[in-house]
Amino acid sequence: MANSRFEYVKQFETHDKLLPDCYIVVRVDGKKFHEFSKYYEFRKPNDERALKLMNACAKNVVIKYKTDMILAFGESDEYTFILKKDTALFNRRSDKIATLLGSLFTSNYVFLWNKFFPDTPLNLKHLPYFDSRCVLYPNLPIVKDYLSWRYVDTHINNLYNTAFWELIQKCGMTPQESEQRLCGTLSSEKQEILFKDCGINYNDEPEMFKKGSLITRKGEILHIDVIKKLDELFEGF
Numbered sequence: 001m002a003n004s005r006f007e008y009v010k011q012f013e014t015h016d017k018l019l020p021d022c023y024i025v026v027r028v029d030g031k032k033f034h035e036f037s038k039y040y041e042f043r044k045p046n047d048e049r050a051l052k053l054m055n056a057c058a059k060n061v062v063i064k065y066k067t068d069m070i071l072a073f074g075e076s077d078e079y080t081f082i083l084k085k086d087t088a089l090f091n092r093r094s095d096k097i098a099t100l101l102g103s104l105f106t107s108n109y110v111f112l113w114n115k116f117f118p119d120t121p122l123n124l125k126h127l128p129y130f131d132s133r134c135v136l137y138p139n140l141p142i143v144k145d146y147l148s149w150r151y152v153d154t155h156i157n158n159l160y161n162t163a164f165w166e167l168i169q170k171c172g173m174t175p176q177e178s179e180q181r182l183c184g185t186l187s188s189e190k191q192e193i194l195f196k197d198c199g200i201n202y203n204d205e206p207e208m209f210k211k212g213s214l215i216t217r218k219g220e221i222l223h224i225d226v227i228k229k230l231d232e233l234f235e236g237f
């Protein structure tokens with residue numbers, strides 16, 4: 001290509017290279033999925049089709065970049081990809097990694113939508129899109145804490161949401177009444193409310209809802225107690 005006098009503008013670009021020898025964690029999260037899930041009538045509190053769609057998208061991302069990945073973990077409208085500390089993916093450029101994984105995830109979501117929601121076509125005015133960020137973690141204990149944080153978040157949110165929606169759907173409460181009933185309650189109290197008021201044993205809820213989804217480098221999708229398996233999951237990394 002011929003140089004032009006305009007080319008100097010390229011010098012204004014900065015390259016945000018991620019520090020070497022640190023784990024790169026990429027998290028994608030659906031934009032306004034509270035609204036998105038309402039528009040497409042997701043089942044509340046957990047639409048299994050939507051979770052399986054998220055898993056299918058993440059699995060394709062993991063498989064495409066499996067030499068760079070340790071594992072991925074997802075819940076609700078978010079997925080985390082944990083990369084090896086020595087990965088040279090996209091020259092470790094933060095913007096490249098975040099945007100390319102985010103757009104690869106989004107294009108998969110659109111492409112696979114129909115397989116999981118065969119009777120619900122996507123509407124141009126309500127398309128799914130995801131934000132994406134890279135976070136650097138300097139050592140494995142902190143990476144394990146990161147994964148534990150998302151795992152515990154899954155449990156806390158799911159217990160709350162399950163109780164919230166059961167009180168509405170089974171006990172006929174309004175959303176305000178349900179929120180009031182759960183306000184300030186401990187985990188054990190929420191489980192008791194579910195059992196006594198709604199006849200639901202939280203332990204019997206589907207594993208994917210309670211534990212989130214973990215994808216191994218081989219592309220296996222597991223719903224496991226992540227905290228118990230941390231050593232095994234990160235062995236050799």
Ligand code: ATP
Nearest residue numbers: 030031032033034037042045046047050051076077
């Ligand atoms: P933001 O754009 O800031 O991320 P958001 O509306 O996406 O806003 P989140 O905190 O990311 O907010 O929460 C995602 C919301 O999407 C959940 O609170 C829930 O209402 C909905 N949602 C996501 N996945 C599912 C699912 N599988 N079944 C039912 N609802 C879901």
Ligand code: ATP
Nearest residue numbers: 001010089090091093095096097099100101103104
């Ligand atoms: P990178 O991933 O680094 O961006 P790239 O292969 O996408 O690599 P670009 O510099 O972005 O490289 O160039 C895009 C290339 O895509 C062009 O050089 C051209 O070969 C091809 N291309 C893009 N749009 C068209 C088009 N409309 N018709 C034909 N070829 C196209």
Ligand code: MG
Nearest residue numbers: 029030031131
């Ligand atoms: Mg968000």
Ligand code: MG
Nearest residue numbers: 029030031033
């Ligand atoms: Mg979101």
Ligand code: MG
Nearest residue numbers: 029076077078
């Ligand atoms: Mg979210």
Ligand code: MG
Nearest residue numbers: 096099100103
């Ligand atoms: Mg290009």
